[in-house]
Structure formats: C-alpha cells, structure tokens
Amino acid sequence: MIVAIEALTKIYEGKQRVVALDGVDLEVNQGEIFGLLGPNGAGKTTTIGICTTRTQPSGGVVRIAGIDVMKHPAQARKLIGVVPQFNTLDRSLTVFENIYFHCRYFGMSHAESKARSTELLAQFLLTERQKAYPAQLSGGLGQRVQIARAIAHRPAVLFLDEPSAGLDPQSRIAMWKAVQGLRAEGITVVLTTHYMEEADELSERVAIIDHGRVLAMGSPQKLKDTFGAQTIINLKLKDHSGVEALALDLKRRPGVKSAEATPDGLRVFASSAEGLLPEIIQASIGLGLRDITITEPSLETVFIQLTGRELRE
C-alpha cells in the first residue's frame, strides 16, 4: 500500500462552518491508477490538498509510503508529484526550464537535470516546443508539460487533480494515454474527476465520494455489479398526481428492479431498457409523458443509486 488515508477530516471554521471531509478512509495500492469520483464540492480536491501537504487536516492521518505527510511534509514531497487543477507552470521560464529547474529543486545536478528534461520532453512529444513560454501553449500542451514536470523527480505517486478540466476531447484522450503510460513506468496515479467516463476508462479502482464521505470503493466493474448497475430510465411527466401509482404498477413488471418519484417525474431502475420501453411509455402516457432519457449501466448509474442525484446536478 503506497497511500494510506485514515479517518481524514477537514472542517473550515468561519461564519459558515463547512465540513469538507467527514472521515475519509482510503488505501491506494502500489502501481495502480486510483480514481476519486464525485461531484464538485465533494471533497476530492481537499483530499488531494492534504495528501500533497498543501492543506492541513482537522483530523486523521495520511501516509505516503509510510511517511506521515503532516509530520514530515518536506520528506513526503520527495515521494509525490502533483498536477494541480489549474496551469501553474512558471510563466517566467521556458518549457525546458520549467522541467530543468524542477529537477534542480529536487537536488539533481546540472547534468542530471538536463538529461532528465530532454528525456521527458521527448517522451511527452514536447521537444519542438521546449523553447516556448507557458503563455504560448494550448491547454492540452500545458497540461502535458505539467505532467512531465510533476514526474521529473521520479515520484512514487502522482496526484492529478481534475486532469481533463478545460481540455478539448482530443487533448483529453492524449492525456489519458499519457497517464496510462505512467503505469507502465510503475508510478502510482491518484486522480480526481467528476467525469464518470474518465474514472471508468482510466482507473483500476474508484472511490465514489460525496459530501466528504466515501460511499463506495472498488474496481469500476465491481461497483457496477455490487450497486446493481442498472439501466436508468428517467421519465419527465406533466401530471405528478399519479406518479406513486405508476411506480407501484411498473415495479410489478418483469425486468423492473425499482421505481421512485423524482421532482420531474419518475425514475425506473431496470435490468435493460429493451422490450420494457414500449410498456413504460404506454403506462405513463396518461400522466403527460414529455421526455424520456435512458442511462446505460455505468459509474453514473452507480452514483445515482448511491446518492439519488446525478453527478453533475
């Protein structure tokens, strides 16, 4: 186990008391890609902030390779690389220098730093842009430089906070490839995201986090299996008076696991939409059916199952 988080709490005292983390326990294994999935404000960035020594917890312990990050922050920083949510590249330095000086901050000699920077620029296909300044780079390129810089000192764990925020789809796929490449190098990756596709695609294990608590943890497949990854059929209805009766009616039909009222109408959990759809439409037509959406089994449906809300609500 490379990252161990125990009973982590963070409370922001002030006019409005905010409980950002409410007893988080997590364990990340050596060499895996671990995803923290949750909506904005769930506590993902706070968790990463504490793991990377930038935020002081109100309680609990974080150990990176056995080192307590609160007691020995400088030592812990040798073991971690961080790609923050925003572009924090040094605007006064070129792309090459951003990586070169990062190496120097970690005690490498001039020759070592130069060799490592050249190697990383080649690995991340940045050699051509090595003399550019960060302000001249696109979002995707900047992100790649940030990842290259973060792993330059060969950390054991790389923390990526919302790595695809603000990236176009193409850059996002390039970034995913880069992250998957890191696993081949044996670097453990912890990433936060509110995109369930990203968590599903990249992570070997995922923790679903909401309101500062871990709701479920496991491989995406295991989560889908355990929390009955079902097809979710959302119905928008005009007439809400007969919703309860409709729910009872639908629940009795084969293939329907459950049904519950939502502010807009009704949500049906089913093993599959196939064959069931005409029946549902027919049954709900009397209540003024206006719209119907189908969500195939995914981490998104697991999240809805766990919280009753959608990820991006």
Added chain:
Amino acid sequence: MSNTEGFGTPASRIFFVKAFFGLFLRDLRVLSREMGPFFLRVGMQPLLFLFVFTFIMPRMSGGNPMAMGAGPSFGTVLLPGLMAVAIMFTGIAAVALPLSTEFGITREIDDRVMCPIPVWAVALEKVCFSALQSMVAACLVIPMAILIPATPVLPHIHNWLLFLLILVIASLLAGALGLAIGSSVSPRNIGLVFSIIVVPITFLGCVYYPWAYLDKIRWLQVAVLFNPIVYISEGLRMTVTPAVQHMPWWGILPALIFFLGLLGRFGVRGFLKRVIS
C-alpha cells in the same frame, strides 16, 4: 509543521543546500533575462535625484535651496540616503511585486512550494535573492555620486567590515519588508502599497536629511524611530560618509537586527498562510 524537519543528518543538510541553490538558480535565470529593466529600475531614481539636486540646483541662480545651512554638501548627505532608497525599493520590487502575481491567478509559486524543503526556506530564498539585488543596487549609487554632482561626492569607507555588515543586514531587511508586503497584501492592492507605505517610509526615513537634524522637531525625531528605513540610512551614513552627523553604531545595529527579525517573522508567517490552507 516542524521547523527542524530535514536537518537531522548530514545528507539531508546537503540536500537542503542543493534544493535551496536550485531555487536561487531559478531566480538568477529569470533576472538574467531582465538585466536591462533591472538596471533601469534601480538606477533611474538615484540618477535623477543626483542630477536635479546636485548638478542642476547648484548651477541655479541663488544656489541650492535645499542645501542651505545643511553644513556638509547636500550630495554628501544624499549619497547614503539614496543607497538606502535603492536597497528598499529593490527589496520591494524583487519580492513583493513578483509574489503578488505568483500568489495570484497563476499560482506559479506552487512548484517551488512543492520542492522537498520546508516551506519557510522557499520564503527565505526569496529574501536572500532580493538582498543580493539590493546590494548591487546600493553599490551602483556610489559611481553615480562620484560622476554626476557638480562637486564629486566621494565615499569615505574606513571600516569595510562594518560597512559590509550594515549593507548585508539592510538588504536582508528590505527583502523581509518585501516579503511581509507581498504575502499580506492582495495583488489588487499592491499599487496602493506604494502610496501608503513605501512613499511615507522613504520620505520619513532620514534619506534626505540626517536624523540628528530633526532635533528641532522633537516629536518627529522620536516618531521616525519606528521606521526601519531610518536605521538603513543612518547605518550607511555612519559607514559611507562618517563626516556627516549620524546615530551611534549601538543605536543602529540592534535596531536593524530587531526589524529584520520582526519583518522576517511576519513575512514568513504570511507566506505560509498564503500557501498552506
């Protein structure tokens, strides 16, 4: 955060020095790209000051109104004062201004804060690097004072050790002041700082007149004792132009060290607050 972290073994001490040196090299690289602006920034004020007050004014009919009854030539009074201003301005320009952007939207400081030495050392490096620039800026004033005035102003440094000591402490003090300002003032208000802090402490910093000459305005003479710039000016007066009346060394050195400790502590605390939540 423990302050002694990472100093347990000789290996960790060597590592600390290497990382600190890395930060220093980064600043040196950035400065090397801005040599022109650097010299303009530090040179323009003393250049114009000397030109107007010691070159133009003595040539005006009626003589230099500012130097009337001043005893020693005004240029001699001005030399250590302008060195003090150069030191202080450089401290603020080299620490407070960059910090205000690095703490701002870009959070550029992040990568340096994440380097494997205690965070206070990152702040300390900023102060040390700024001190180096302050010393260069102060020494630049000397040739200007020799070349520009109608009557050349020559420094009379008898005690080089004391001069260097004052120069180093004063430069560190200016960096600590810059750190205190840069880490406690929001980027939006950094311009305002010049009007409400920098200008008053300069004008009331015994830069253009020796402290002793304030004896007729007793309340002011006492009030300015709370201004750290006074000790920088008087310290340089004592070591560079000792013929001009100045405070005794035992009044200057302890005050410089006191203000260095005070502003340094305040600055580092502000820095930590800005980077650790």
